[in-house]
Amino acid sequence: MSLIVQKFGGTSVADVEKIRSAARKAIRAQRQGHQVVMVVSAMGKNTDRLLKLAGEVSKTPSAREMDMLLSTGEQVSVALVAMAINELGSEAVSLTGGQIGMHTDSSFSKARIQSISTERIERLLNDGKIVVAAGFQGIDDDLNITTLGRGGSDTTAVALAAVLKADACEIYTDVDGVYTTDPRLLPEARRVDVISYDEMLELASLGAGVMHNRSIEFAKKFGVPIHVRSSFSDAEGTMIVTESESTSAPVGGAAMTPDEARVTVLGVPDVPGKSLQLFSAIGDKKIAVDMVVQNVGSEGRADVSFTVPRDELTTTLEAINGVIEQVGASGVTHDEDVSKVSVVGSNMASQTGVASKMFRALADAGVNIQMITTSEIKISALVPRSQASDALRAVHQAFLLHERPADAKSWDEIKADRQPSDDVAMMVQRLRDDALEALTLTGISVLDRQARVTLFGVPDNQGIAADIFETIGAAGIMVDMIVQGFDGHDGSTSVSFTVAAENLPESLTVAEEIAKRHGMRDVQGGGSVAKVTVSGIGLRSHTSVALVLFQELAQSNVNVEMIGTSELQVNAVIDETHAAKAQKGLEKVFADSLGGC
Numbered sequence: 133m134s135l136i137v138q139k140f141g142g143t144s145v146a147d148v149e150k151i152r153s154a155a156r157k158a159i160r161a162q163r164q165g166h167q168v169v170m171v172v173s174a175m176g177k178n179t180d181r182l183l184k185l186a187g188e189v190s191k192t193p194s195a196r197e198m199d200m201l202l203s204t205g206e207q208v209s210v211a212l213v214a215m216a217i218n219e220l221g222s223e224a225v226s227l228t229g230g231q232i233g234m235h236t237d238s239s240f241s242k243a244r245i246q247s248i249s250t251e252r253i254e255r256l257l258n259d260g261k262i263v264v265a266a267g268f269q270g271i272d273d274d275l276n277i278t279t280l281g282r283g284g285s286d287t288t289a290v291a292l293a294a295v296l297k298a299d300a301c302e303i304y305t306d307v308d309g310v311y312t313t314d315p316r317l318l319p320e321a322r323r324v325d326v327i328s329y330d331e332m333l334e335l336a337s338l339g340a341g342v343m344h345n346r347s348i349e350f351a352k353k354f355g356v357p358i359h360v361r362s363s364f365s366d367a368e369g370t371m372i373v374t375e376s377e378s379t380s381a382p383v384g385g386a387a388m389t390p391d392e393a394r395v396t397v398l399g400v401p402d403v404p405g406k407s408l409q410l411f412s413a414i415g416d417k418k419i420a421v422d423m424v425v426q427n428v429g430s431e432g433r434a435d436v437s438f439t440v441p442r443d444e445l446t447t448t449l450e451a452i453n454g455v456i457e458q459v460g461a462s463g464v465t466h467d468e469d470v471s472k473v474s475v476v477g478s479n480m481a482s483q484t485g486v487a488s489k490m491f492r493a494l495a496d497a498g499v500n501i502q503m504i505t506t507s508e509i510k511i512s513a514l515v516p517r518s519q520a521s522d523a524l525r526a527v528h529q530a531f532l533l534h535e536r537p538a539d540a541k542s543w544d545e546i547k548a549d550r551q552p553s554d555d556v557a558m559m560v561q562r563l564r565d566d567a568l569e570a571l572t573l574t575g576i577s578v579l580d581r582q583a584r585v586t587l588f589g590v591p592d593n594q595g596i597a598a599d600i601f602e603t604i605g606a607a608g609i610m611v612d613m614i615v616q617g618f619d620g621h622d623g624s625t626s627v628s629f630t631v632a633a634e635n636l637p638e639s640l641t642v643a644e645e646i647a648k649r650h651g652m653r654d655v656q657g658g659g660s661v662a663k664v665t666v667s668g669i670g671l672r673s674h675t676s677v678a679l680v681l682f683q684e685l686a687q688s689n690v691n692v693e694m695i696g697t698s699e700l701q702v703n704a705v706i707d708e709t710h711a712a713k714a715q716k717g718l719e720k721v722f723a724d725s726l727g728g729c
């Protein structure tokens with residue numbers, strides 16, 4: 133008999149009528165011959181209300197008590213859903229996280245799933261019951277109630293689907309699938325039939341609230357296909373699977389994270405270990421740092437810029453001020469009125485001109501780019517918050533995201549093309565006997581024979597980034613990593629990029645032309661650099677990966693010249709002569725997580 137996991141988010145159980153409608157969907161699936169496990173979130177905005185209530189009682193509530201409180205939202209809804217099912221003539225049993233054997237570690241408010249015992253669920257299913265499981269919660273070794281982090285019911289659902297070897301994992305929500313960008317922000321957004329795990333993982337981490345990013349890490353690791361669909365209709369939604377909808381479109385989706393803050397630490401001595409000191413201090417406060425840009429040092433000092441969520445700015449500044457003397461930096465500046473606009477696409481790595489197209493779209497919309505970072509499948513630009521919506525619309529339009537790509541395939545077509553061996557590989561992954569959410573690294577690689585080019589004193593005007601990368605593209609030079617960092621000195625920025633070493637002389641000639649055209653301060657080219665890449669699943673949610681990488685490189689006395697992070701990779705550009713040493717050191721320090729799927 134086939135088994136289906138159906139997850140209903142808060143908006144889908146927000147009132148009694150919606151609870152009945154969710155119950156009817158589960159009963160219908162059961163009557164069609166499936167065993168059904170429902171995963172349910174707290175009703176409507178109940179979790180927000182509980183959070184607010186706690187805030188009225190205590191400014192600094194204990195994390196353990198917060199989880200005890202927040203888990204009650206799901207306990208209410210599972211009981212009501214089970215009652216509704218019983219009332220409609222089928223039999224259901226509600227279970228809390230502890231009762232479904234959802235064992236987690238003890239990191240309250242962001243607990244990681246260690247294991248799930250399935251016997252009780254299987255027994256109930258075999259007795260003909262619909263199991264209604266509370267999403268978002270688990271228990272630790274001491275039977276304390278834990279929660280998985282906001283939006284965590286998706287992760288409960290996908291994890292259950294993986295361990296129960298479910299035939300389908302359906303996520304019912306208030307939209308009829310995944311869109312090219314949040315349809316609430318941009319009405320012209322298009323629903324896609326299929327999106328890849330990698331693209332969804334990036335979009336979810338950039339704030340596409342439709343899925344919890346950790347649920348996608350899980351699905352990718354265990355090969356669980358996810359069907360995101362509407363609670364309010366029977367229409368087919370979006371399949372999240374290994375493949376992308378199109379094999380040619382450079383960009384599959386866009387996202388905007390409105391509330392970001394930029395922090396720049398000025399005059400950091402350009403020697404190994406200094407970034408580590410800074411980011412360890414911030415990491416100790418459990419703050420997720422994004423868009424890290426270390427300007428290439430001049431006069432032995434570098435400016436290190438990065439973004440953090442706006443509501444973490446105060447804590448971030450406190451952490452920095454605590455170590456600034458020890459680091460030997462000369463000061464810190466920040467801007468709390470910035471937003472991040474990103475485009476994501478599995479096919480972008482193999483195409484040229486994607487970054488310059490994005491920069492041109494932003495320039496034409498009158499948007500000034502303050503920082504840029506790129507990774508293999510993502511380009512992010514930091515823009516003034518007042519221009520963020522215009523920026524999102526401009527990039528969505530430039531990449532024609534409102535139109536279905538000519539070679540787009542439906543899920544049925546993709547499934548038909550799949551090799552039977554693909555399924556076998558997924559089964560093997562599913563059977564991995566591992567702490568379920570453990571970090572799984574797939575490789576540490578080195579791309580040598582690279583060169584770095586840096587333009588200093590780039591005026592902070594719109595259109596400059598577009599001009600730089602259009603000119604370089606027109607010269608037929610393929611650019612890999614790009615970073616643009618805020619320059620603390622005179623409000624200008626500096627732009628660095630990497631190219632293959634054999635393209636360095638030509639890249640320098642073109643860069644000098646560009647510098648002259650815009651009155652930039654200087655151009656420098658460093659030959660002989662290498663890009664070290666750590667790839668895997670869980671890189672972002674295991675925030676320590678970037679720190680361990682810094683630590684290992686610092687201990688080996690290797691200076692990091694550029695950094696790029698994504699959900700799939702952490703990249704560091706270093707001096708080529710240290711590449712072999714760096715790779716060996718990293719393989720040793722990450723040995724426990726390597727050799728995964």
Ligand SMILES: Nc1ncnc2c1ncn2[C@@H]1O[C@H](COP(=O)(O)OP(=O)(O)O)[C@@H](O)[C@H]1O
Binds near residue numbers: 141304307309310313
């Ligand atoms: N790319 C996207 N595609 C679809 N929805 C998105 C996207 N990005 C953000 N969203 C938002 O996610 C919302 C659904 O998530 P959420 O409100 O958490 O639902 P639930 O309560 O079902 O978990 C949608 O209403 C939509 O506005």
Ligand SMILES: N[C@@H](CC(=O)OP(=O)(O)O)C(=O)O
Binds near residue numbers: 140179267
């Ligand atoms: N109720 C929790 C967990 C959750 O996943 O909710 P939703 O499925 O409504 O996003 C929260 O609000 O974070």
